[in-house]
Amino acid sequence: MKAQFKHSYDQDINIFDDKSQLIKYGVLLLLLLMAPWLLSNYYISELSAILIWSISGLGLMLLTGHTGQVSLGHAAFMAIGAFSHMALMARGWNFFPALIACALITGVIGAIIARPILRTSGIYLAIATLALSIIVEDIAIVAEPITGGISGTFASPINLFGYTIDRYITPKAFYYLCLALVVLVTLGYINLLRSGTGRSFLAIRDSEVSARALGVNVPQAKTLAFSISCAITAVGGAMYGHFVQAVNYESFTVIISITILLQIVIGGLGSIHGAFFGAVVVVLLPQVIAILGDMVGQGAGSSITSIPGIDTALFALVIVIMIIYEPRGIYGIWIKIRTWFQMFPLYRKGLFRRSKTYLKTERMR
């Protein structure tokens, strides 16, 4: 069993508690950096997809996992991010200025939308954001000068420091670009969480009334969370645009919105790890289902993947099982396994049983 002795407040303020944690994440980063030498181009491209979904997932995690505001419309902000980034690059902007600009644009749009929409909560908020996702699909058709209308637009090639980065021609460079962005976004996210801003978000999630009594300006903090969330998601959307290379109004449907939400629920709400675990599931599950289908199909003489909607159905099944048996998602399972090893042989079965929650008053909402 590991016991940790603390001797400075800085240990709780730092990103990593102690050396062993620093080493663990260092090794992980090293493995990710070495991945292009270890894996084939196909898997590198899958890994890029996981990283891109992680960015979008982190965006929604900030809003839903840490501020407690559900959104069924985050594909809309991926769309705004992707279209604005492509439009700016098509007009001669460089990659990074365009990326920052698209994050800012989406953040501002998010802030404007947030004020009225965040007056609602729960199911009403879900419906309002769902509507947002549908509206943006239509706007993508109407706003032809920016979005290219029905036919959509193509991603301009990325030129960075004299190199051309393209998903197909130079998949390794594209992967490193995604990795760098993920690291930056994650660091910013951790910084928010370990300071007052992040704590005010947590406060709103768990008890709005005491957040107010403690001096949190709730509408302002919610708007800030929504806006930052939109900006992060926009970065994910822009990278997704470069990943698929051509986007139109059909690229960011409501299904995408729901997928991001499911991603963070499966991964584990309220944890940064969850966004990453969820991204792995979202990207790899269809592949696993296809491979399994092929294997089963070879025995049965026909391909099971030819049944329409089978992967979606299996995906749904996994989610239902997750929500019933492990509401804290893959991250919850991960914590249990880790605790089992840390406490061996003292682990008790009921260790993570959630205790009774006491009645909370809703009168002052």
Next chain:
Amino acid sequence: MSLLKVDSLSIAFGGVKAVDNISFEVNEGEVFTIVGPNGAGKSTIFNLISRLYEPLSGRITFDDTDITKLPAHDIAKLGIARTFQNIELFDHSSVLQNLLIGRHSQRNTSWIQDLLFLPKVRRSEREHRLQVEKIIDFLELAPYRDKLIAGLPYGIRKVVEIARALAANPKLILLDEPASGLSVEETSEMAWWIEDMQKDLGLTILMVEHDMSLVNRVSDRVLAVAEGKFLAQGTAAEVQANPQVIEAYLGQESV
């Protein structure tokens, strides 16, 4: 000298006058208790002072500032902190995190500084932590520092909620039924905390409480209300001897 002054305060919920023309003054450094039967409007008075409710009429003055029109989130910065009747802690965070959220009104960094985690943010985080540790020492919460609220016993949660209110560095602390749901031992411990807050920290305490043993022990002055109306005011003994108060609690003697 009076720190909090409530002047003919009224509020109605759909025709029911929950608080009807209530006035009282809380002096600096005293423990002032509001008692009354269920539904007397005691918690409503608290919610009016912390600006969660909009009063129909009346004035609330704190430290010579009129707070009747201030938004709820500005109250903490002025120096009023509170606890809730049903415990409104942040269940999925640790005790330490809860107390750090309590420091919100003392924040001096913006979200952009937080995002970049500038050296200034680290300095202010250290300062917040230092202040929080002082409170943890004061209320003897050290064994629970890193425990999640969801796993703590009820009595400890009550103390954590007081600790979180103290973290806001208040002059006046509003305690909404600090002893409700506590055992006899825990209630007597709560009385110690209240006395310590008054004597060691020099705080002014406004309290709503049903447990008369606690009221008798810590209160300097008591206000009795029933059905939103003023009944009596004075020391604990005086209020309990008041015939109107006895009538409100036990009903009229049948003739």
